[in-house]
Every structure is written in structure tokens, then in C-alpha cells.
Amino acid sequence: MTSTHQPAESTGRPLRRDAERNRERIIAAARAVFATRGLAATLDDVAHHAGVGIGTVYRRFPSKEALVEAALDERLDELAATVEAALEAPTGWDGLTGLLRQVAEMHAADRGLRDLALGGGWTMGHHERIGTRMVPLITRLIERAQAEGSLREDVTAADVPLILMMISEVALHSHPVRPDAYARYLQLLIDGLRRSPDHGDLGRALSQDDVDAVALHWLPSSESRRAPSPS
Amino acid sequence: MTSTHQPAESTGRPLRRDAERNRERIIAAARAVFATRGLAATLDDVAHHAGVGIGTVYRRFPSKEALVEAALDERLDELAATVEAALEAPTGWDGLTGLLRQVAEMHAADRGLRDLALGGGWTMGHHERIGTRMVPLITRLIERAQAEGSLREDVTAADVPLILMMISEVALHSHPVRPDAYARYLQLLIDGLRRSPDHGDLGRALSQDDVDAVALHWLPSSESRRAPSPS
DNA sequence: GTTAAGTGGAGATGGTTCCTCCGCATCGCG
DNA sequence: CGCGATGCGGAGGAACCATCTCCACTTAAC
Incomplete structure (x- = not known):
């Protein structure tokens, strides 16, 4: 199926200068567009925002998934770094609550990151399910905070993603107003x-x-909320 | 727009017996389908579930909106009644928390009800924005619970819908699993x-x-309303 | 100046939903 | 029973939307 055209990526050959410039424009546009519209944004949007044609986007990135990865890969690393940094906090409680606040803010500021980090499958090209990678760290944080006596005993690391989903959902829908x-x-x-004691x-x-x-x-995978028709 | 055919509703004439039976089947099917799939369910779904043709649904209910109203009107009244009943609780705290739990359960059990009750515009054919109708009641409940000293001072009636949105979102997505x-x-x-004192x-x-x-x-009413496009 | 690399964007493709149309079936009255 | 009036099914029209392809044209680079 790829007989007709060869994506430049696959050959080691360097891109022509204009092509390289466009490639970077596309990634920058993808970051901006995904941040505000989420991963549901269309590649047409990205292309237009980058000031290039759709064909150019598809020549550079064989699929939407590839573009998402190129655009958000390092943001995911930032996320992971944030979790690791939380372990350095003076207390487990501060680490955990600080982590929640920081990640919530990141998700609020970048809807694409949220979609990628909390969304189930999607790309996860070669970076394993991010959540899974972080669970041990969060577990340690939680156990520490519980040992300190500040965190209630019946919460688990599994509650953290759920809390973040709820909160980022609020962030998402309240963003235009508040x-x-x-x-x-x-x-x-x-x-x-x-x-x-009151709690x-x-x-389960x-x-x-x-x-x-x-x-x-x-x-x-594709958030296709079809809308009701408001006649 | 309804010039081509005359919905039987609009004439006062009684329906033929088979038609009346179908009408009720459709409403029952709509309740079932909306409950599980939400208001986003298609009328084809409803028709099929009712064992009738799509045409039959549209003859009886000029629009999807009309069907939604016919199917969920009284469920909304139940909701309102629940709020009123909460004022009878022995304490404001019990009233408020009981209300949250009951409404959350209703929303978890009937996704269509949730869509209608929490969703912004939609039908609201002749029943004003339900939320608005209930706000004074919830405000009284909250003030009572605050006067009793059990509810924190900085929450307001406006927090109740947001809490319900978050929680019903969890219910929605966790339903198949937990x-x-x-x-x-x-x-x-x-x-x-x-x-x-710790809180x-x-x-704001x-x-x-x-x-x-x-x-x-x-x-x-449409998730992907064209946002100010990049250019 | 030549030529390979790169470009744009219309449109093919495949998906969705709401709703209409009309030949045929059924009801129920006289 | 017979015969309108009423009701029925569901194919398909119309309108949307997103992903991705194709190729006549432009441009970089030597």
C-alpha cells in the first residue's frame, strides 16, 4: 500500500530545508491545537494552523498517531518526572497533594496531554501504558503518607487516576468560563x-x-460524541 | 417544517388501537435505551428495540426531542420530588448527603436522565431549566447544614450540580466494570x-x-462546535 | 537549468445521524 | 364482508464529519 510514496522519515536522508521547517511548524501547530482541542482535533485543523496543506502533514507523519507521539512525547516525560519529583517532598502528604495539584494543572492546561495520559489505548506507541509505569511510585507515596498518619488508610494508588479523570473533566468543561x-x-x-474519624x-x-x-x-480512541440536534 | 405530514398527536383524534399499543411500546423502549445508552442513542436503536419501524417512531414523535420528553418527563419529576424530600430529613447534613447519594444513584442507573438533568439546553420543552427550579431548595438545605455546624462554610448550592456531574461521569465510565x-x-x-479545621x-x-x-x-448540544479557527 | 523533493487541497472513502417517502398491511365501521 | 382510512416498515436521501490519497504544480539545491 505504501508503494506510491515513501515517507521521508523512513529513509535516513535529511529533509530539504523547507521541508524540515514545515515539519517543525507542524509539530508546533499540533502541540497548540491538541492542547486546546484535545486529541480529537482533526489533522486538517493542525495543517491549517501550521499554514501548510493536509498532504504535507500526511507525508511527514504517516498517521495521526505518529503526529500525536511526535508532539506529546516529551510532555509525557515531564509528567513522569513530576511523579518522581513528588517522592522528594518533605512529607508524603505534601508529595501526594502537590502531585495531584501539579498534574491537574498540567491536564487543565493541555487537553491533549490529558487525553493521552488518562486515555486508555490510543497511541502508546513504544512508551508502555504510562500509568502502569507510575503506579509503583504513587504506591510508595501513598504508603508513606499513610504511615505519617495524614492520609486516610482506605485510599489506594488506583484512586489517583480516577481523581485526576474527574478533576480534568471539570477543568475541561469549565475552562471557557472559569x-x-x-x-x-x-x-x-x-x-x-x-x-x-468523621470520615x-x-x-471496595x-x-x-x-x-x-x-x-x-x-x-x-476517538471521542466521537455525536451531538443531539438542537433543531 | 412539518408541512408534509401531520403527526397524529396534533389532531385530537384517538389513535387506532394498534397504533396506541405501538406508541406505548416506543416509549417503553425509549426509556430502556436512553437509560443505558444516554440521549445520544439513535432513534433507530429505539425503534428496533421496540420492534417497530423507524417511520413509526417519527410519525408518533415529530422529533427526537419530543420522544425524550415523553420518555423522561416523569423521571424528572421524581428527581424534583427527591430534592423536596431531602428537606424533610432530620438534619441538614443528612438531607444533603442523602440527596447527593440518591441523585447520584438515579443518574448512575439512568444515563438519559443524567443527560437531561445535568445537560445544558436540550429539550427543556416546557419544564424550565430543572436546576434553576431546585436551586432555592438546595440553598436552604445547605444553609441549614451549615447552621448545624456539620457542613463547611465555603460550599454553596452551585457546588451540588458540579459534584453530581463529576460523580455521574465516574458512574458512566466505570459502569461496565464496577x-x-x-x-x-x-x-x-x-x-x-x-x-x-484541617480543610x-x-x-472563589x-x-x-x-x-x-x-x-x-x-x-x-454539539461537542465540536467550531471554535475560533486558527488562521 | 535541471531535476528530485516537496507541496496543496479537492475529493475518494467510509463513517455517522436524522428524518422522509410511499407501496403495502391492517383496522374497524357499516 | 368489503372498503376506506389509518398505520406500517425500512430503504435511502441529505447532511454532516474525519482520515487519508493523488497528482499537477512549485521550489530547493547543485
Whole structure:
């Protein structure tokens, strides 16, 4: 099927200067467009935003997935670094709540990152399910905070992605009106995480598999919410 | 637009017996289908589920909106009744938390109801924005719980819809795997609502208009409305 | 100046949904 | 029973949308 044209990537040959410039424009445009419209943005949008034709985008990036990866790969690394940094915090509680706040802010600021980090399948080209990579770290953070006595005993690492999904959902929909609204509800959840004798029973915790399944249902590969017709 | 054919509803004439039976089958099917698939379900789904042709559905209900109204009108009344009943609770705290739990459960069990109750515009044919009707009641409930000293001072009635949106979102996506998962996160939020000296600052509350705008963006009549295009 | 590399964007392709149309089936009255 | 009036099914029209291909044309680079 690829007999007709050869993507320049696959040959080691360097790109012509204008082509290289366009490639970078496309990546920059992808970052901007995905950040505001999420991964559901069309490649036409990206192309137009970059000031190039659609064909140019497809010649450089064989599929949308490849472009997403090129655009967001390092943002994912930043995310991972944030988790690692949280372990350095003076207390487990500060580390955990700081982490939640930082990641929530990142997701609020970059919808594409959110789609990629919390979404189930999607690209995950060669970077394994990011969540899975971070779970051990988060588990350590949580155990530490629980040992310190500040975090309630019945939360688990599996709750972190769910909390982030809820909060980023608020961020997403409140963004045009009150871009800071998500922080209010994150604070409410954080206050609920604190150990207290008044607190109620959380019921059964979610397993890691449950979380993966929920993530998959949350942002299915193409978020094609067809709209009701408001006549 | 309805010039070509005359829906039987508009004439006062009674339906033929088979037609009346079909009408009821359609409404029953609509309730079932909307409950599981949400208002995004297609009328073809409903028709098939009812065992009738699509044409039959459209003859009886001039638009999808009309069917939604016929199917969910009384469920909305139940919702309103639940809010009113919450005022009878022994304490404001019990009333509020019980209300949250009941409504969350209703939304978890009936996705169409959730779409209608929390969604911004949609039908609202003759029942005004439901939320607006309930706000005064919820405000009283909250003030009572705050006066009792159990509810933190910095929450407002406007937080209730947002909480329900978050929680019903969890219910929606976790349903196939762990249909009870939403209750866990609702409990977390409820624990965050309790007055406590440890709790952090929630920041600026949302106004009623903010809530309406968020609701409109949450279940938009069209998710992908052309945003100001890049150029 | 030559030529390979690069370009743009219309449109093929495949997907969705809402709703209409009309030949035929069924009801129920006289 | 017979015969309008009423109701029926569901193919398909119309309108959307996104991904990706193709090729006549432009441009870089030597």
C-alpha cells in the first residue's frame, strides 16, 4: 500500500530545508491545537494552523498517531518526572497533594496531554501504558503518607487516576468560563483524603485492572460524541 | 417544517388501537435505551428495540426531542420530588448527603436522565431549566447544614450540580466494570464537605451563571462546535 | 537549468445521524 | 364482508464529519 510514496522519515536522508521547517511548524501547530482541542482535533485543523496543506502533514507523519507521539512525547516525560519529583517532598502528604495539584494543572492546561495520559489505548506507541509505569511510585507515596498518619488508610494508588479523570473533566468543561474551577473540586477531594474519624466508609477499592478498564471507557480512541440536534 | 405530514398527536383524534399499543411500546423502549445508552442513542436503536419501524417512531414523535420528553418527563419529576424530600430529613447534613447519594444513584442507573438533568439546553420543552427550579431548595438545605455546624462554610448550592456531574461521569465510565465505583468517590467528596479545621481553602465559589455555562459545555448540544479557527 | 523533493487541497472513502417517502398491511365501521 | 382510512416498515436521501490519497504544480539545491 505504501508503494506510491515513501515517507521521508523512513529513509535516513535529511529533509530539504523547507521541508524540515514545515515539519517543525507542524509539530508546533499540533502541540497548540491538541492542547486546546484535545486529541480529537482533526489533522486538517493542525495543517491549517501550521499554514501548510493536509498532504504535507500526511507525508511527514504517516498517521495521526505518529503526529500525536511526535508532539506529546516529551510532555509525557515531564509528567513522569513530576511523579518522581513528588517522592522528594518533605512529607508524603505534601508529595501526594502537590502531585495531584501539579498534574491537574498540567491536564487543565493541555487537553491533549490529558487525553493521552488518562486515555486508555490510543497511541502508546513504544512508551508502555504510562500509568502502569507510575503506579509503583504513587504506591510508595501513598504508603508513606499513610504511615505519617495524614492520609486516610482506605485510599489506594488506583484512586489517583480516577481523581485526576474527574478533576480534568471539570477543568475541561469549565475552562471557557472559569478556568480555575477545577482547583476548587480538587481541594474538596484532597480534604476528603485526609485522615479523620468523621470520615465514612469508601467501600471496595478499585483494582489496577478496573482502573485500566475505566480509562479505556473514559476516552475511547476517538471521542466521537455525536451531538443531539438542537433543531 | 412539518408541512408534509401531520403527526397524529396534533389532531385530537384517538389513535387506532394498534397504533396506541405501538406508541406505548416506543416509549417503553425509549426509556430502556436512553437509560443505558444516554440521549445520544439513535432513534433507530429505539425503534428496533421496540420492534417497530423507524417511520413509526417519527410519525408518533415529530422529533427526537419530543420522544425524550415523553420518555423522561416523569423521571424528572421524581428527581424534583427527591430534592423536596431531602428537606424533610432530620438534619441538614443528612438531607444533603442523602440527596447527593440518591441523585447520584438515579443518574448512575439512568444515563438519559443524567443527560437531561445535568445537560445544558436540550429539550427543556416546557419544564424550565430543572436546576434553576431546585436551586432555592438546595440553598436552604445547605444553609441549614451549615447552621448545624456539620457542613463547611465555603460550599454553596452551585457546588451540588458540579459534584453530581463529576460523580455521574465516574458512574458512566466505570459502569461496565464496577457499577458501584461512583459511590467511592462520592463518599470522598462528602467527607471533603464536612466542616473541619484541617480543610484547605476552596477559592472563589461558582456563580449560578457559571454553573449553567459549565452544564452547557458538559453535555453540549454539539461537542465540536467550531471554535475560533486558527488562521 | 535541471531535476528530485516537496507541496496543496479537492475529493475518494467510509463513517455517522436524522428524518422522509410511499407501496403495502391492517383496522374497524357499516 | 368489503372498503376506506389509518398505520406500517425500512430503504435511502441529505447532511454532516474525519482520515487519508493523488497528482499537477512549485521550489530547493547543485
